[in-house]
Structure formats: C-alpha cells, structure tokens
Amino acid sequence: DGGITQSPKYLFRKEGQNVTLSCEQNLNHDAMYWYRQDPGQGLRLIYYSQIVNDFQKGDIAEGYSVSREKKESFPLTVTSAQKNPTAFYLCASSIGTGNGYTFGSGTRLTVV
Amino acid sequence: QKEVEQNSGPLSVPEGAIASLNCTYSDRGSQSFFWYRQYSGKSPELIMSIYSNGDKEDGRFTAQLNKASQYVSLLIRDSQPSDSATYLCAVDGSQGNLIFGKGTKLSVKP
Numbered sequence: 001d002g003g004i005t006q007s008p009k010y011l012f013r014k015e016g017q018n019v020t021l022s023c024e025q026n027l028n029h030d031a032m033y034w035y036r037q038d039p040g041q042g043l044r045l046i047y048y049s050q051i052v053n054d055f056q057k058g059d060i061a062e063g064y065s066v067s068r069e070k071k072e073s074f075p076l077t078v079t080s081a082q083k084n085p086t087a088f089y090l091c092a093s094s095i096g097t098g099n100g101y102t103f104g105s106g107t108r109l110t111v112v
Numbered sequence: 113q114k115e116v117e118q119n120s121g122p123l124s125v126p127e128g129a130i131a132s133l134n135c136t137y138s139d140r141g142s143q144s145f146f147w148y149r150q151y152s153g154k155s156p157e158l159i160m161s162i163y164s165n166g167d168k169e170d171g172r173f174t175a176q177l178n179k180a181s182q183y184v185s186l187l188i189r190d191s192q193p194s195d196s197a198t199y200l201c202a203v204d205g206s207q208g209n210l211i212f213g214k215g216t217k218l219s220v221k222p
Contacts, residue, residue, distance in 0.1 A: 031208065033209060035212075040120075040214065041214065042200070042212050042213060042214035042215060043156075043200070043212040045209055048207075048208070048209050050208055056207065058209070090155055090156070096208075097204070097208040098143060098144045098204055098208075099144070100144075100146045100158045100161050100202075100210075101146075101156075101158065101202075101210060102158070103155040103156050103157070104155060105154070105155050106154075106155045
C-alpha cells in the first residue's frame, strides 16, 4: 500500500546533539513538507520541497536543515542551534500545489 | 501574513446531534480548502476538500464554502463519540503549501 513513513516514532536528544528524522513516501508525490506541532500552537511549516534537489524555508526554519536528493525521501535534521526542539514533527506529501496532504504518523522529539 | 482562524473550543455536542465547525481565512485569493481530523497523539487525516462555493457532502460530513465571506465550515451529522477529535482547517498559501488553523476540539458526549 502507498503511504508515507516517518521514523523513529520517539526520539530523545541530548543538549548540543544533532538528530535526523526520516521521512519516506511511495506515493510518487512531488511535494514534501515538514511541520512542527506544539500544544495549542497548530502546525508550523519548517521546510518544504516541491521538486527533487530543491527546497524552501518555511516560517520556522532556523535550527533545522533538510535535503531532497531523492523524490521519495525528505529527511529533517534538528541541529544544536534549535534551542527548543521538543515537539511533534509531522512530514507530509502532496501530488502538487492546491492538493491536500497525506501525513506520516509523526515523530515525537524530546530533549533530555 | 496569511491567517486561518478557528475557534479553539472545546465544542461539546450530544451524540446524534449536528456538530458545526467554522473557519475564516485572510487571503481572498485562496482556491483550495481542506478539513483534517486529528485524534490525540496522532497525525492529521484528510476528511474533506472543497474548491468551489456551496456545499459538498460525503457521508455524514458536509463542507460549506463561501469565498465572498472568506468562510468555510464543516458539519458533522449524527455525531458519534468516535468523532471526538481536533478538526483542523487548512487553506492553500501563495507558495504551494497549506496554512493550517490551530484547530477546534470537538467532544461528542454519549
């Protein structure tokens, strides 16, 4: 079945450590997105990519980095520069502009 | 800054009643509108999309769009306890991404 897979489901990060969240889709979607969700804050856009080898900063890109070397994959790295990374991270994909998203199951990141 | 506004709730309705969820948006040029359902601790799930003025029905769900008033709503008929969730309204932004409201929490009481 086609879908979008995020891993790991739970992730713990020590202070000063970089961590990478995986996002893989087999829906043949061109566009992929990373959102962060905090309690009461709604979804905030971190980065998005509308085509392979190209990506754009969203509203809260500072402290994060991404790559889009393959259509299927859009990993997110949370760097040590992100001072408050504890949140629920959601990856999504869509067939293109103006279409709804399919979300992965999310990664819950906690700083320890 | 383009915005999507929703009443955070909680909206409480008895089982079998109609739940009415509302959303307003700021960008008059928006063309695509979506409703997502998110259970606690889970990721959002697309339940309705609407692109033109009027009503769109899918089972117990009806989406309503009024572009002149910049207003989109979701009606849930015969509400069930399993409908208890947070409902997110999303509107297309200028850069190909969706802008989400903060969501309305719905509680359906047996």
